[in-house]
Amino acid sequence: MNIVVLVKQVPDTSDPETEVIIDSTGRGIDESKLSFVINDADNYAVEEAVRLKEKHGGEITLVCLGRESANQVIRMALAKGADSAIRLDDEKFSYSDPITTAKILKTALDGLDYDLVLTGCMASDDGYTAIGVALAKMLGLPHAAMVKSVEVIGDNKMKIGRELEGGLMEMNEVDMPCLLTIQTGINEPRYASFKGIREASRKEIKVMDLAATGLSEEEVGEAGSKAVMAQYSVPEVGELAEILEGDASETSAKLAEILKEKGLV
Amino acid sequence: MHDIFVLAEHRQGELREVTLEMMTLAGQLAEQSGGKVTAVLLGSGVDEFAQKCAQYADRVLYVDDPIFENFNAMAYVPALAQLIEEQKPHLVLIAHTTQGVDVAPALAVELDAPFTTEIIEMSLEGEKPAATRQYYGGKINGRIEFKDSDVYLVTVREAAVPAGEATKSGEVQKVENPLKGEAGGRRFLEYVEAAVGEVDITQSEKLVSVGRGIKEEKNVPLMEELAKVLGADLSGSRAAVDAGWLPTDRQVGISGKTVKPKLYLAVGISGAFQHVTGIKGADVVVAINKDPNAPIFQYADYGIVDDLFKVVPALTEKLKEVK
């Protein structure tokens, strides 16, 4: 069973020390102080692919649209068990909307032979929750979004569970080849082994620029997009909490008093 | 005349509340642009939902066919694409729900329409929409500009507008199922309800809720101790549950539980939209977070901006004293 997994490198916004600051273009963020990680949901997608490979054999190809620094994320996924990778990288891809991003990603899949495509359900930076399902349509594959359980049943069929609101699961049967967008929590992602990391350094990362995609300049980036992000702004903050000032012993004393006053202790 | 389409959502015999919100937003936009609101309902034997939609829409297009008894994106996408191509609405609104995200991106590809997701604000200046959506977990807003098109497609964040009054009495038009044959490659099997655990956090009077900020499973007991002095149950964000620190039934938020405690104490939780949507019913919300810009402070009544590993032990002691 050959599997393609989409992986994106994103800034680690869970770190309390990193501030997301809009840069001078108004359309990007200041990346100088940020650290970068694999997108959370993609990490689960990689793990799911490796588990399927362990059970059913086959090869895993990673596809990533990102700059050279994204190799770090790709190498980690290779170390966990993926076999090869394609990285799409060209200045001209900047400012692509999610549909155009899917169109660019598709060019990396066009020459590949696969039974299953896995993506994360959502990227933690852009958060469109769209690229996987858009890509499925472009590839002419059946799809399911928000997948939290996967099981191969018989020839070319999967039983999958979509996680709905309130934790309700919707079970579906999907014919392969298909595309699934993976929700976090579907498995417990492993850490890469030292052996895996060593081996990963020898695996191939193929790079595709605009010319290699066969797309024209007009088809990608802002020119090729119909719904572009034109301007970032700092959100208007609603009424903020009353912030208790002081060191930990002072703030906790104040909070304890407030809770007592309100009859909550 | 410019029509705004709203996709109606239903599940397990209920029309979902979010559909009323979407129709309310469509009504506001229709007023700006001088258009009409059409609800599109794909279902099987759900005349009462059609009637309900008619109270919020100028027209209801109702496809009554057994194939739509349960949601299936592979049936929805081609059916909606055909309806849209025939009826030529100017704008299509789909809720950014687990149904919406399964349908809308594929529909956008099929229609080749300008498309964006989870908008929180929208206007129809002249005839062209402009929209705002969020990036980086709500830390930054972005303005989306659309290229000229006959039809635009967007998904809308839940609760972007509250559901308004039922003031309309639209006409229900039953239309023939535009979908011929089967849903390509996907079949609905069944629903599986979330397992019930030992504590039902939807009934808890107080909750200490933990997030990724507590860093490791070995810090859970520290939080349990705080919960114990408060007489609170322990709940958490999706990140805490995904990491295996808490069982699934303790998750608060859109894909977890909606809670309504008298006290909700969020520790090391950033306050993503999908999380805070589950705590709207809480009386007093307190947040402890090291990042002064964490969105959770916009939802909290009281906040402490500090390292939780300093505050939590101190607070546990102070609470023992004042008790």
Ligand SMILES: Cc1cc2nc3c(=O)[nH]c(=O)nc-3n(C[C@H](O)[C@H](O)[C@H](O)COP(=O)(O)OP(=O)(O)OC[C@H]3O[C@@H](n4cnc5c(N)ncnc54)[C@H](O)[C@@H]3O)c2cc1C
């Ligand atoms: C379809 C879908 C459904 C979802 N449903 C849910 C849901 O039901 N519930 C839910 O919670 N999420 C849900 N999410 C995920 C949501 O988008 C967020 O990713 C999640 O809520 C983040 O959890 P968190 O706040 O614990 O982690 P993070 O966002 O990583 O935040 C961690 C916080 O801890 C703080 N912190 C770190 N260290 C310290 C310290 N030493 N002291 C104090 N503070 C510290 C940081 O400043 C940060 O604000 C869903 C996502 C999707 C796509």
Ligand SMILES: Nc1ncnc2c1ncn2[C@@H]1O[C@H](COP(=O)(O)O)[C@@H](O)[C@H]1O
């Ligand atoms: N630049 C990218 N490179 C590779 N995969 C991507 C990229 N952008 C998005 N994806 C995939 O699409 C998923 C959904 O992203 P989004 O629609 O932006 O929320 C992510 O979880 C990734 O798996």
